[in-house]
Amino acid sequence: MPGNEAGSAVTEMTYRQALHDTLRAEMLRDESVFLIGEEIGIFEGSYKITAGLLEEFGPRRVRDTPISEEGFVGAAIGAAMLGLRPVVELMTINFSLLAIDQIVNHAAKIHAMFGGQIAVPMVIRTPGGGGQQLGATHSQNIEVYYAHIPGLKVVAPSTPADAKGLLASAIRDSDPVLLVENLALYNTKGQVPEGEHLTEIGRAAVAREGSDVTVVAYSHTVGIALDVATRLQAEGISVEVVDLRSLRPLDRSTVCASVRKTTRAVVIEDDWLSYGVGAEVVATIQEGAFYSLDAPVRRVAAAEVPLPYSKSLESAALPDARDLVKVIRETLDATGFAASGDRCA
Amino acid sequence: MPGNEAGSAVTEMTYRQALHDTLRAEMLRDESVFLIGEEIGIFEGSYKITAGLLEEFGPRRVRDTPISEEGFVGAAIGAAMLGLRPVVELMTINFSLLAIDQIVNHAAKIHAMFGGQIAVPMVIRTPGGGGQQLGATHSQNIEVYYAHIPGLKVVAPSTPADAKGLLASAIRDSDPVLLVENLALYNTKGQVPEGEHLTEIGRAAVAREGSDVTVVAYSHTVGIALDVATRLQAEGISVEVVDLRSLRPLDRSTVCASVRKTTRAVVIEDDWLSYGVGAEVVATIQEGAFYSLDAPVRRVAAAEVPLPYSKSLESAALPDARDLVKVIRETLDATGFAASGDRCA
């Protein structure tokens, strides 16, 4: 099981609780760790990840900010340059666009651009995700923007255990790390190792073994993939699920090793299809497992529209288990090497 | 030939001149077209695209702005909502990150999010490109950020003729269009049709026909691809070059039709490899031409580092003709369907 070290005691808790407890533990461990963001203190966090921490650690360690994403993300960069370890909360990943110049042109560049003289040990935690009827500007999954940038590390835990392990690793890492959370995951539960638990950044996990087809997923879509795998098991279809966990660096080996075994793959993500995370995964598979592939790698992703508010349209636009099942079936049905099979008009 | 309509008179001119003349012609044609951006008036444009236009049209039509990318890009959105047709110049695409919330969360969303009640007819012109020793923050090619967003259109002309045709189409289009220019292209020359010349947004062009391998490129890398095609012709290797021209919508059919013919493909871009434009092109080809492919589709792209200033490192980091030749040869050498050929460790 990913993120569960053999022999260590585990506790069941929510993804939210795992994040909260890890923040607290890291703050206790290291005085240079502090939290900064909008409404994380008095309001206890928009999604209550930081509940109780202001009371315990005081305003020096838990710093509420005005609505100034560029300002406070940039301030975290400067604080990190002087050796502190800020953990920024961006209320949702949508608002990261207000701070993206600081993230991409500063946090990601400072180490290399100045010849390796200084490190920027900071973490940005932020949830993405649609399906909550928050409308077009509040439902995006734009982690691909950050995954594209050399100098950043981007992780996206799908389980409470990885939430703990990746957050702890991110805080101890000396590079800027974006930790992508997901609104739909906060209340999900899982077994979390007690005590010290670090998940290495840069390694995917085989979340479930299987032999007929590989489903590559990350964050919220891992749960969909696992559900579908269980469902299809009953029909005798064996699905292997790869949880990317880290988008940058991307663990190409684990992905390709799985596909070389299963010979077929489907990628599922919550983001739009074109130029999404899935595109890189497909490009990776086709290069790294080309000669093993028995069918084109298909992508299951959101419809390419600004996400509508109305439930009827929103549901239609977002990928779900049904879509994944359909595409897995189509992938398994794809046979032969007939050029006529090409879908291109 | 792309962008050259049969029978019409042509003139040789630079890419810069084509942009300049088109801006001028569109301003003469339509009173609602105006220019807005930093240093486009008195300074005549950082790259002199707008030279002389302030003098001719006055400050109402050629509006210099303070250094406030978010402010003036957003102002262009509002002006477009009231029916004007602003053409924004962003000095370089790097600075678009300061305005990306306005572009992605506003320009791209307003039409759909408000139920189709209003259009946002605006153009953002901006050059990308490395290789000028401008360092890590001034050398990026991040058009993939915009290509990812439903609601936007993204075009990237590689020739003076397409610079004219796509800019004119963009200005007359009622959606927000990002027109990506390139520092290295401004002085390149080509035949440009005189008079009215519109290049349809959303269509790729076969810039050169060939039969052995397809090279997919756009903007600056089209020139590299064409050079390489000429060079390899001498060795009897026939290279087809597809110029994407439009990144959103992406003309998947033209790309796949070419690859189904040649059975092999290489994608070249100036941007970083992971999660770049090339990833989507590869994903597209492997889905749309899977059964025709005789070798994995390879990508030639920039090394994944913040681009160093020093010439020695900068040159090493950026893709060039030599890299493309090498990868084309490797692609042509790839034979058989042996699983052992998979590169995955």
Place this chain on the structure above:
Amino acid sequence: MPINAGTKTSRSSSNRAKPRSAPVRPDAGASEMQRMTVESPETLLGYYSQMVLIRSFEQRAAEMYTRAKIGGYCHLNLGEEATVVGLMAALEPRDYLFTTYREHGYALCRGIDSGRVMAELFGKSTGVSGGWGGSMHLFDTEARLLGGYGIVGGQIPPATGAALAIAYRSEPGPDAEAVMCLMGDGTTNIGAFHESLNLASIWHLPIVYVVINNGLGMGTTVQAASGEPELYKRGCSYRIPGVRVDGDDVVAVRDAAREALESARVDRQPRLLEAVSARLRGHSVVDPARYRSAQDVERAQELDPVANLRSKLLGEGVMDPTMAADVEAEAEAEVARAVAFAEGSPLPPVSELFAHSYATPVPNCPGNLPGESPFGSSLASSIAGAGK
């Protein structure tokens, strides 16, 4: 521009650090009574009715949210009714309004049918934005309500650009168009505020920026968030004159807004107007607002503009108890009709998913449902290129 006298070689600006305190409202007192009496009873009753309608609408919206008829976020104007009505009384039909996600009341006062507003909250196709926007994104071209916006500060640059378009196309004067751009107190701390006010200043744009100071941005007080908590002064960095008005005084708000709009129209002098009011509930329907002190909540309740105007109008004989009951009953009835309309309206059909993809259709964007290939889709192919 005179420079303050400074030291030998330096000149200092006068803004020395001073302690920050809670927003002080301009003293109304006697003058308010005076103003009230010069207004016709019809006018006052009209304002009151609108305020009551907003109150009813918002209370019912909260209820519908709890009953899961409304999804996503839902921010109410409870406590801000006098500000809403006062501002909208000053705004002419020819003017344009850009506002925030807390905008139900504004939509109603711009004359949009309450049924269409409620239907939007319900995500129905009869909603003002066709169900695409929801509570945060009301829009109506005819009413020149150019959007509620959910990104804090995101509306300010486009609003400024709308004013630029007006200046581009028309001459200043008393009949000119103008733009009103609303924002909350917390929003004055974001970069877009700064950049936009500067542009409006140097370009002489016909726009009035209105800060609705309800004392809080979510759980953060103005004093905690803003280096200059006297927000109407924040035009200082652009030479934009600022005025603070009691946001619970509907006539004062209207007059201050009219004066500011006049300046924008006639002199192309942008203005900053701060209306001080109080939020009666949490930031959004789901926020229990536990971070607020009992005292703070009590104070907000005391300032309740609807209750206070009611007493005043009764006290002054502008309204008698029967009329008051009628106003309330009528508002209740209208909101009930709005809910019924929303309930009875259809959800947008899935076939509409790609209907608003582009205003100008182009090739190669067929649109794909999640389980479909980008190379073509059954749904998409039937509507490809349909645009709008």
Place this chain on the structure above:
Amino acid sequence: MPINAGTKTSRSSSNRAKPRSAPVRPDAGASEMQRMTVESPETLLGYYSQMVLIRSFEQRAAEMYTRAKIGGYCHLNLGEEATVVGLMAALEPRDYLFTTYREHGYALCRGIDSGRVMAELFGKSTGVSGGWGGSMHLFDTEARLLGGYGIVGGQIPPATGAALAIAYRSEPGPDAEAVMCLMGDGTTNIGAFHESLNLASIWHLPIVYVVINNGLGMGTTVQAASGEPELYKRGCSYRIPGVRVDGDDVVAVRDAAREALESARVDRQPRLLEAVSARLRGHSVVDPARYRSAQDVERAQELDPVANLRSKLLGEGVMDPTMAADVEAEAEAEVARAVAFAEGSPLPPVSELFAHSYATPVPNCPGNLPGESPFGSSLASSIAGAGK
């Protein structure tokens, strides 16, 4: 905080629209002479020597750029030497400096060897940033020069965060550390300026924001770009006190900067300091600045701080012509050595391309050269995970 008396129900801020005019410098005159005479001759000579060194360095940099030894963009401090030296005289070694792409002079005054600065401009591995940064990105941990930055305004939030780190870790007092954050006049119009000054104000950070007002941002005048062109007043929106100083008066600049730093250190009161000077040349080496009037250029030349200080020191007998010649010769010699050092230094080897990818190595980032597969590269595999 007192509120201005206003109309009946409203209160107005005092910043009415006023005409904008070119920046007026604080009147120096007699007081400057006075200050000059209380300074020791050594001090004045020291400042002058530094100014001459910057002048020589920049002129040679321009020449080297023309000879294609330097690439990319190259922005010079010509005309700003008194500001550079004055500010750096006030900044203590324990303080941190964040600045812009126009920063060669600051690096020299922070005590960084001129050879290492020139080598960086040449893109050599002996450069201050190892050749990775170039002219716009000088950095030296030891000198606490925490970067030249090329994105306009990009340095302001990190500088503010550095001040936050100081406040996080240490108590205020005369020996405390502080941050100085430099920016140009045009930069005060960007959102990051607003957000950062607000944070510094509410968090009481030890930082001095310095606006180098050279009258132009590229081709745009301060008057054209800024709603409030008296830039030192732009702290008003955050209650940050502002001061304007004659940027051509090295001692005045130093004193004003010291005073501001003192306030930041001891009172944790952030400050805004505006130094008014003039750009002698184009925006960067390649800009012929045709947009400038002859009169404007002439005025800049008249204000040339190096020439003027030279005359003054000669006139007052602080320096005689031989000494002046020595100073110039020494600067020339130093810059010649710097050029020779840069010329003689090696370019960074291609093997270094992935050396600074991450400070903490992680698996699966081998690094690929453009013609190599992401699955592994000869170069990368030899240095994978080497980190720093």
